[in-house]
Amino acid sequence: MQREFGRLGISGTVLLKRKILALIESNHVHDWDDPRLYTLIALRRRGVPPEAILGFVNELGVTMAETTIDTNRFEQCIRRYLEVTVPRLMLVLDPIPVVIDNIPEDYIEMVELPFSKDPASGVHTVPFTRTVYIERSDFRESASKDFFRLAPGTSVGLLKVPYPITATGFETDPETRLVTLVNARYEKPDEGSAFKKPKRYIHWVAKCPSKNSPVKATVRVFNSLFKSDDPNTRPEGFLSDVNPHFEEIFPNAMIETGIEEIKRTAPWPRPREGYTEAASGITPPETVRFQGMRIAYFCLDRDSTETNLVLNRIVSLKEDAKKA
Structure with a gap:
């Protein structure tokens, strides 16, 4: 044939x-x-x-x-x-550090993440700490109406982290002018108070040597x-x-x-x-x-x-x- x-x-x-x-x-x-x-x-x-x-x-x-x-x-x-x-995992290609100034340096909170949409695939935990790394493209040096991620004075959610963060400032390299560090505030409300849900959530990876992260x-x-x-x-x-x-x-x-x-x-x-x-x-x-x-x-x-x-x-x- x-x-x-x-x-x-x-x-x-x-x-x-x-x-x-x-x-x-x-x-x-x-x-x-x-x-x-x-x-x-x-x-x-x-x-x-x-x-x-x-x-x-x-x-x-x-x-x-x-x-x-x-x-x-x-x-x-x-x-x-x-x-x-x-x-599914969180991966940051071009990281910049975000220091959350109102969180203690030794703070570690284990955040639960699903491996996929299917509950049968299980979950795992990752550390959330004072310093996290985000994508460089998720931060801008000035806020604008069409940008809903992190910028000075604006808030963004970190995937599966209970409360959002607000950027309060940033540092740049004097030669390259690239952002080298972002300062932020963790918007945990007072007991009994509600918090405003952010418009966008971004992925992140924490700095936590005791948990071998990142x-x-x-x-x-x-x-x-x-x-x-x-x-x-x-x-x-x-x-x-x-x-x-x-x-x-x-x-x-x-x-x-x-x-x-x-x-x-x-x-x-x-x-x-x-x-x-x-x-x-x-x-x-x-x-x-x-x-x-x-x-x-x-x-x-x-x-x-x-x-x-x-x-x-x-x-x-x-x-x-x-x-x-």
Whole structure:
């Protein structure tokens, strides 16, 4: 019996072996398993679950014609699968410290966080202390009507922390002019009084050495390898279309202590009966997958060490507006 089917292509990348080899030999990517490629071993290292790939192919069906599918459609299949199958953690990519001045220096409150929307996935606790780290993008030096996160004189909620905080001041580096520290006040009301619920909640990670928080990480965010959807049409050759900003590295990222439980209980997602991603009983690092709340889905990379985790972004939480 003979079966025939058309070639499947994905926009914004190349799948031919000779072109991938040209990318490697020209040092645009490291090897065949570079997470920026769309080879199976590269997708595996990037953390894309096999079930998500199978779901994508099954959704397309079989055709005799050569087909090119938009990258967003593939990524949306990955999101749908990960949304209901992996735990959630707080991860700060570009941290700035927030010192809550009206909390004692030795204050520690354990805050309970669910691993996902599904109660069956369980909960874990993280410390809340006088100093927390937030995303640099969640703070502005001056308040505005269209910004509902932290700014001097404005309040914001910290996810699962009982009461909001209000920014009271900040410090900047005299050379770079970047904010280096934010001062804040914890808006715990007097007994019997109510507090005003904030308009926005942001994620955070506490500084708490006694609880081994935060956990340091290097995060790799992969963007489109090429500037256009079809690099093969470039008159100067497809290599001239390589996006110089196809990889962003965040060397000082911080993650909450729940990552240790996620590592211990991997693989994520849970494998179906009779199937495993592990070889020889060893759990591969890329099966340590989770959602970084408000950011993206991530997995552990094999370059991780005991003192520094290396994370790869699998896919963003939402479709990139630049791709839409």
